[in-house]
Amino acid sequence: MAEVVAGVGVSHIPALGAMMEGTSGGPTATVFDTFAPIRDWVAERELDTLIVIYNDHASAFSLELLPTFAIGAAPSYAPADEGYGPRQVAVAEGDLDLSWHLIDKVIPEGFDLAVCQQLDVDHGFTVPMTVLFGSPQEWPVRVVPIAVNVVQQPTPSAQRCFDLGRAIGRAVASFGEERRVGVIGTGGMSHQLQGRRAGHINEVFDRRFLEEIVDHPDRLAGLTNTEYIHEAGSEGAELVMWLVMRGALSDKVVEGYSGYHIPVSNTAAGIVALDNVGAPVGVVG
Template structure:
């Protein structure tokens, strides 16, 4: 059967995609950020995941105010990079895994999650930047990708508890898929940042690291953090961290941390990165 072997959390700052595309990953500013991902690049080469379920948020590329799905799963064959105002990123098309995606969609809907099913869409930096951070600049991405888009842009956004529960349901869905697949689930976005208003540029190193602590081990305390705490402590865009909870929920009752990285700043954002593995309880 298919199995989730690892969970990865990462910021998806668009500036990082620019640094990759322009060959600036080793300069004085970006070097310390990208150095924290070298361990993970080696890890991915060793693990060779067949499929990545990539939890991200769209930035008005596939969705706008005409339609705002809370949770949307991509069941298509492939996805092109979106033009976010500067032309599409020069990265490979993202190849999907329709069989597993449809299986997950059916399982989630029967598990009483109202998923929006997307067969055609373009994907923006929320999805392509994490792929670049983990896989570098290959001619084609080494894993199939199932996009799972979460609305964290327009209120109301899903609660942390609902995101964690969705992750648990994804874990059950993957385990019930009969094909032998090495699956990873990635939660992206965050960490603390606010892009506008009098608190623009807000960063909160202490809270960010406490949040990462709560994803390691057997605690589920993070699922109960309320929206107002994310906004108060990490800025309006810090709410993106609920997407990390989908990843964490999919890993089961207990996790072990394999790698951890944190850096301030990148643009006006805090960079956070975790690699977790599921561990049997006890």
């Protein structure tokens, strides 16, 4: 009865959220023109729940305690205080039944998800929600947040993230309640915030990624973590989280929208929207 209807890959740059909250002209309007069409596209899918694949930025976790994968199993998720106060956005309502179903199905497949029955979410989560929905008093969907360690080595490989998405897709398909589910992979695109390559942007790689994630995600899953860092920068390696999203969809998808903009706060920002048109791998009919 549940199905993954669509997937979206989207950057979660803090400045992107701020720019999407106002369209007074100039560069802000240009960014808005690039990302705003996704709102109508998402609204047309009439989603009930979003599974949001994101990374924490030392808000809920720290370098002393940082799970490879963590899933929220809480009634709600408040915006985190990132040192300058939480973003002024709505508290997200959790989809508890779906969270526990994913926990029960995905962990036995060999993915050790840390279960979080209390979890605040930072800009890695809230900025994509703003991009997709604006700034409503209440988010129009329930959520299941899944955090991925892309901060401290060793980080999970692109293939591991893609395989996790496959397991999530199968789990959603086996859920006994009716749900129209969207999966959002956040982060990237190419950027690096420190060191000699600070400000690194690789437009050629970013555009290749936006193309291949549609029909050839296996090529992207085959890249090593070192290759991601080399091509996209140390923080651009967040793109592996888009592969969790893509893995949750079927082999065949239809691209509904794609956009790319540089720079956004010395960072390349991209978005791709995919309609799911088949069953997840390992699920028949």
